[in-house]
Amino acid sequence: MALERLISSTAGLATPALVVDAAAADRNIAAADVRLRPHFKAHKRPQLMRRQLAGGDCTGVTCATAWEAEVAARAGLHDDILVANEVADPGGLESLRRAAAHARITVAIDSPRHVALLRGIECAVLIEIDVGQQRCGRDPADEAAIVALAERVQATPGLTFRGLQGYEGHAVLLPERPSREEQVARAAAILNRLRTVLDCELVSGGGTGTYDLSTHLDEIQAGSYVLMDTAYGKLALPFVQALWVWSTVISVAPAYAVADCGLKSLGMDHGNPTVTGGSVWFCSDEHTTFGPEQPLAVGDRVRVAPAHIDPTIAYHERMYLVAGEDVLETWPVDLRGW
């Protein structure tokens, strides 16, 4: 639908508006002082990824889907792009093939079936190991099968065995740092053992919650660190909230107020969002009912921090890079969910 809603400054933003605080994002980029392969999936904005790549020690770009990799490769974001997931659908395989024309593509696999599916596509391969998340990856106890899989990759024309992926996704949001350390140590033991039987150029994994703990990895696939959300905000990491959903108060009652953001503008799997200056009661499709600390009026602007960044951004048509009340840039969010 090509109906354009014009904006001139933050005062005129149609709400709910997805707003990136430029200064906060830049502080987060500077604070991530480890070797990163930043994850594109969190925001899918080439402009923001370029800021991350320019501001950090980065080995390449991580993508969640083949379609993201195709866009990243065509945009020339980096010449080393990793799809950190298994790809099995025909559309995804076609995207991989097209992406490989623009960059070195590496993709995760965990079975011989994936090798067969990738036949004819020029790419490198990481064998994914289940380090405890129970979401894709070979059982690390199947060492012989893992070695045989690497050999099968090497024997397949077009494919190159590059190394291992072990994502400690079950650890990244554990509230206590010692718990995260314990899970990371287990993952490290698994991957370090497999390194002794396989010739690995690269062992990749990690996330925002373990970015400084997973020193057994050659690179950290962090994504949320640059914009943050309230789930990661509880972990005492050196990153600050840089992403907000600005919303307008559309109704007030003596005990509560209602803002015009809701289930279609906020990822809800980690629970309710947080309203600056209020406490959230519940969300509906287009509403957030909350108890305000100070009286509010219809038309007032409120700032809402999402609980989970990735599925929040995926709802929005565009995001605004702002400094104070100035809109610096308007970015279309043109990749939807995958």
Add this chain to the structure above:
Amino acid sequence: MALERLISSTAGLATPALVVDAAAADRNIAAADVRLRPHFKAHKRPQLMRRQLAGGDCTGVTCATAWEAEVAARAGLHDDILVANEVADPGGLESLRRAAAHARITVAIDSPRHVALLRGIECAVLIEIDVGQQRCGRDPADEAAIVALAERVQATPGLTFRGLQGYEGHAVLLPERPSREEQVARAAAILNRLRTVLDCELVSGGGTGTYDLSTHLDEIQAGSYVLMDTAYGKLALPFVQALWVWSTVISVAPAYAVADCGLKSLGMDHGNPTVTGGSVWFCSDEHTTFGPEQPLAVGDRVRVAPAHIDPTIAYHERMYLVAGEDVLETWPVDLRGW
């Protein structure tokens, strides 16, 4: 991003794919044997709304946002379009103004401030009454204030007082029918009392879960009935699941399998989705880990029913109307969240 992913039949669909079962949707349209003002917000597809309007006893179209109303009006869906929410942001008010050039627009308000904001826009007004949901609407005990608000509307050039809105959103998903009946009876008592002191052309409200209970209303604003979700599926309504997220198995382990849909393709506020032939363990951004009833292989197709339809559809770029394995139509989902 103008990279097109071509499809020829359901076998070639890139997954996750949002799929509408045409026959099931048509059965649902026929089963909704009450006077409806079908809600556009659930799916936002003009093509589907036209099927609903043609197949039922419909008074007009309900929209959640001014932007939806603008699109519905420009598309000529109906000459009587209701925005069943308060509008307070500048972008929304501009959309109302543009929509009013194409159809009779009615909008909900609950305060004098809304009257001031609507000044200069040619539209009808429903005063929203809080019948128990605690989400917008005047306290029904403020009868004098409600009457004064109606008079203020009538005294404002361009505005017409049309009646009341009382949405029993707190009742529509109550699991037991007697509980829904009890809440509906309370809402009916409130609205019937106010009808005696106000000259109402229209009293609007209702939803899929109360579609046949809210006989005190002149029309039912149901939306979910046409496609359904697993939350409404528990209520023993005469509607069947017509919306699916088709997904591809990307990884299998002895105890579980992983499909390529997740938090960015499924609204999660009502909980996990349901996988046909399996039980869901957990969802990640791009994954659903589930225990399958029968062994599955990488590349197999699974059908996933979302728990909540509206925020699911809002994630998708397009939806496919299918009959068996044939794609009848491909519809862009071009309205995002609001």
